[in-house]
Amino acid sequence: MTVVVTGLGAVSCFGSGTGALWEGLLGASRRPDPAPDVCGLPARPHLYAAPDTGGPEGGTGRTGALLATAVAEAVAEAGLTPQDLCDAGLTVGTSLGDIDLAERPEGTAPSFPATHRVTASLATRFGIGGPGQTLSTACSAGAYAVAWGAELIETGQADIVVACGGDAFSRVAVGTLERFGLLDGECCRPFDADRAGMVTGEGAAALVLESAASAERRARPAQAVLAGHGWSCDAHHPMAPEPSGEQLRRATARALAGLGTTPGAAVLHRAGVALNDTVEATAVSEAVTAAGGTGGEVLGYAPKAVMGHTAGAAGVFGCVIATLVLRHRLVPPNAHVTTPDPDCPLSVPLDGPAPLPRPSVLVSGTGFGGNNAVLTWRAAA
Incomplete structure (x- = not known):
């Protein structure tokens, strides 16, 4: 069964929306501004923050808020109705979920900000009633979420799947990466012979995956084919x-x-x-x-x-x-x-x-x- 993309959404250090993302990628010489003290660590070049998208709702943290913004853009571009979403699937890739809820200094956060809670909150917010999956395979989680969403369509479990991924800053994660010597204090240089590590960022992205037959039935143009x-x-x-x-x-x-x-x-x-x-x-x-x-x-x-x-x-x-x-x-x-x-x-x-x-x-x-x-x-x- 052919799987196509009918909607995109993104929130990155370049701003909210896929337009801002594309413009940021084309301006390759620009380094995103260092983040403010978003996770209890001093601002430094290796913290690149996404914009504030309006704050968490319904007990979710920052990752949930970023994901909700990206999914809303993708759903709108795909022209999905509440009825479409009622039967749609949902796959979410995240490493730590709403980890900020557990890192709050006041100590009032839930004891288990589990990754699957982000998926549950998205399903509730958007009325997504089909099969839901949370993928937490570290940094490949997002790629797994898209592939798993495609498999739901290919096996006939859903005609439409919202596949998304998101993570926000974590004080513990950033500190651990720095202790392991995996962060470049200047900038990220993946194709340079003198590269010295990664730069941490935050954000969320989403795609609406759909069977070609469903997209044709809804008269929605395919943007890409898997x-x-x-x-x-x-x-x-x-x-x-x-x-x-x-x-x-x-x-x-x-x-x-x-x-x-x-x-x-x-x-x-x-x-x-x-x-x-x-x-x-x-x-x-x-x-x-x-x-x-x-x-x-x-x-x-x-x-x-x-x-x-x-x-x-x-x-x-x-x-x-x-x-x-x-x-x-x-x-x-x-x-x-x-x-x-x-x-x-x-x-x-x-x-x-x-x-x-x-x-x-x-x-x-x-x-x-x-x-x-x-x-x-x-x-x-």
């Missing part, structure tokens, strides 16, 4: 990827099999962590080569350089960006590259937006624990 998706798990280390990239390559090969051609671009998980970046780019390139293409034919793009690592939202942001790339037929330039990584087998646009050579985009998501999810998208006819 060509394939694949999952795998390294089971190698709690944090580090398996060095050979075998399992990521397997997930990529499965996603490429549905596409049947070399993707024009790849929206990578690449976050500025040297080993992780190298394993990912190599695995993607090898899978493309095995499918009959070459890595050099693919334009690699790393949005985390300008919007930070948004954890459970990252994979959904990747799919939203892939849809925008297909819409505009442009790949945004990569930021903060002084000395290009000589070991990257992909082509890397630097000086400005590059024309998309073929109307297809791969999205890669990886996470702690070796959780991998890869999706491929093609332009709608």
Whole structure:
């Protein structure tokens, strides 16, 4: 069964809405302003905040508020009615859910701000009555949420699925990443030979996935078509990827099999962590080569350089960006590259937006624990 995208939504450090996101990605030299003291830590270059979207409601925290804004935009663009949503599915990718409720200094927060509570609050707020899933596979959670939503449609469990992902800042998470030496105190430089770590961000993104038959019945235009998706798990280390990239390559090969051609671009998980970046780019390139293409034919793009690592939202942001790339037929330039990584087998646009050579985009998501999810998208006819 063919799965298409009929609605997009986003809240990022560039502002609210997919328009603000696209403009921010095109302005690659801009570094988002450091966040204020949003989680009890001093402002610093590696905290990039999303705007205030009006505050939590109904006992939810900041992640729930960000997700509600992104979902509202996607639902509106898709033209979904309350009746449509009554039977729709919902998949949510998040690493920590409304973790801010547990980190409040007054100590009045619930003792378990579980990730599934965010999903429940979204379902209640929007009247989404179909199957609901919460995916919490660390930083690949968003990519899993989109792929899982597609599977709900492919298996006939729903005609429409709202797939979304979100995470807000966590004092404990940021402190832990800094203690592990995974944060770059200057900026995120995923394609630079001297990259020194990630930059933390926050935000939420959403897509309305729909069977092609449902979109046609509702007279809604398809913005992108899901060509394939694949999952795998390294089971190698709690944090580090398996060095050979075998399992990521397997997930990529499965996603490429549905596409049947070399993707024009790849929206990578690449976050500025040297080993992780190298394993990912190599695995993607090898899978493309095995499918009959070459890595050099693919334009690699790393949005985390300008919007930070948004954890459970990252994979959904990747799919939203892939849809925008297909819409505009442009790949945004990569930021903060002084000395290009000589070991990257992909082509890397630097000086400005590059024309998309073929109307297809791969999205890669990886996470702690070796959780991998890869999706491929093609332009709608």
